[in-house]
Amino acid sequence: MIIRNASLQLSAPDLASCPESTRPEFAFIGRSNVGKSSLVNLLTRAHGLAKVSSTPGKTRLINFYTINETWSLVDLPGYGFAKVAREQRAKFSAFVADYLRLRPNLRGTFVLLDSRLSPQKIDLEFLHWMVDGGLPFVLVFTKTDKLGPSAVQANIDAFLERFRAISEDDPVVLRSSSKSGEGRQAILGLIASALAEEKDA
Numbered sequence: 207m208i209i210r211n212a213s214l215q216l217s218a219p220d221l222a223s224c225p226e227s228t229r230p231e232f233a234f235i236g237r238s239n240v241g242k243s244s245l246v247n248l249l250t251r252a253h254g255l256a257k258v259s260s261t262p263g264k265t266r267l268i269n270f271y272t273i274n275e276t277w278s279l280v281d282l283p284g285y286g287f288a289k290v291a292r293e294q295r296a297k298f299s300a301f302v303a304d305y306l307r308l309r310p311n312l313r314g315t316f317v318l319l320d321s322r323l324s325p326q327k328i329d330l331e332f333l334h335w336m337v338d339g340g341l342p343f344v345l346v347f348t349k350t351d352k353l354g355p356s357a358v359q360a361n362i363d364a365f366l367e368r369f370r371a372i373s374e375d376d377p378v379v380l381r382s383s384s385k386s387g388e389g390r391q392a393i394l395g396l397i398a399s400a401l402a403e404e405k406d407a
């Protein structure tokens with residue numbers, strides 16, 4: 207897929223403020239600092255489109271980007287950001303949960319996991335919730351430039367081992383790096399196939 211243009215449509219603080227559900231949408235979620243905004247910039251090749259920060263919890267809103275005037279890419283707030291006040295944290299996770307469960311034009315969600323880490327409880331809990339709700343997702347292991355390939359593979363294998371307790375189905379697994387560009391074509395390819403299937407239906 208060729209990205210001809212990408213622009214921020216709007217940033218929504220709640221479900222009611224989300225734009226009308228006219229275009230197919232693909233969402234990106236994961237814990238704070240996992241690299242969601244960096245991945246949005248890599249996919250669109252528009253550096254600075256999504257705000258990247260080394261301070262976790264930068265993205266507190268649901269950001270909608272319009273791509274090629276035909277589909278939307280959605281950068282969701284990170285889950286599990288401990289420094290946000292408890293009350294605020296609960297509110298934004300309910301908002302994200304509502305978005306994931308109720309958004310009619312949401313076609314798929316990319317769940318980002320840090321390839322440097324051993325399996326994290328918060329990611330497994332989130333995925334358990336997705337599986338229980340029957341919500342479709344793809345796993346993306348980020349920041350693969352930071353470790354050697356065999357260490358990345360060991361973390362992926364360890365995660366999939368734990369994932370089997372949640373779901374009988376093997377998930378689709380991709381790797382990404384906003385530094386090396388790994389994963390860009392694979393992610394855009396999945397989105398392109400989903401959009402093409404929709405056209406044919």
Ligand code: GTP
Nearest residue numbers: 239240241242243244258259263264265284383384
């Ligand atoms: P929140 O909005 O806070 O939830 O974070 P986020 O998931 O959007 O992460 P963001 O893209 O802001 O990246 C967090 C930090 O990780 C930044 O310092 C990025 O430069 C760094 N980073 C993100 N992706 C990569 C990657 O693929 N490789 C490397 N080396 N660093 C990355």
Ligand code: MG
Nearest residue numbers: 242243264265
């Ligand atoms: Mg972000």
